[in-house]
Amino acid sequence: MKLYTSAFAPNPERVHMFLREKGVDDLEMVQINIMEGEHKTSDYRALSPFAQIPALQLDDGRVLTESRAICRYLEGIYPEPNLFGTTPEETAFIEMYDRRVEFMFLLPLAWWIRHGHPAFTVLEKQIADLAPRGEKRVFAALPNGWITN
Ligand SMILES: N[C@@H](CCC(=O)N[C@@H](CS)C(=O)NCC(=O)O)C(=O)O
Numbered sequence: 436m437k438l439y440t441s442a443f444a445p446n447p448e449r450v451h452m453f454l455r456e457k458g459v460d461d462l463e464m465v466q467i468n469i470m471e472g473e474h475k476t477s478d479y480r481a482l483s484p485f486a487q488i489p490a491l492q493l494d495d496g497r498v499l500t501e502s503r504a505i506c507r508y509l510e511g512i513y514p515e516p517n518l519f520g521t522t523p524e525e526t527a528f529i530e531m532y533d534r535r536v537e538f539m540f541l542l543p544l545a546w547w548i549r550h551g552h553p554a555f556t557v558l559e560k561q562i563a564d565l566a567p568r569g570e571k572r573v574f575a576a577l578p579n580g581w582i583t584n
Pocket residue numbers: 444445446447469474486487488489500501502503558
């Protein structure tokens with residue numbers, strides 16, 4: 436198995452956090468520098484058609500993309516410690532928080548950074564309005580407990 440990953444990027448970091456919790460430290464890693472456009476090459480697109488990181492290449496050559504799907508697969512092959520829940524209640528509440536973090540926190544955070552910071556013009560055709568809108572939503576999500584309550 437080989438994990439295509441990228442430093443400082445949140446979606447691959449999710450997979451790394453998952454691996455750390457599982458105690459898995461022997462997975463082969465391939466670093467893709469997205470700020471240098473390494474994910475836009477035809478070789479990488481052949482693995483990951485939407486040119487995104489992370490991607491997990493299985494031993495049979497198939498490629499799993501979507502960090503969440505990769506974590507699901509890792510949970511299947513490294514079942515302990517369990518991270519996705521076992522009872523209907525656990526799995527449903529974990530799913531609920533997971534979706535909240537993705538949609539109410541990560542998405543607006545991405546708007547804020549990717550549309551607001553000049554370094555991200557290499558990745559994004561920036562829309563100025565999205566940066567303050569993202570910032571506002573990030574702060575709205577935190578103190579009033581959308582995510583954690
Ligand atoms: N839904 C995907 C999102 C992956 C994603 O957006 N990854 C970012 C890095 S955090 C990426 O590849 N960005 C490349 C780009 O914006 O061109 C997942 O969860 O794996």
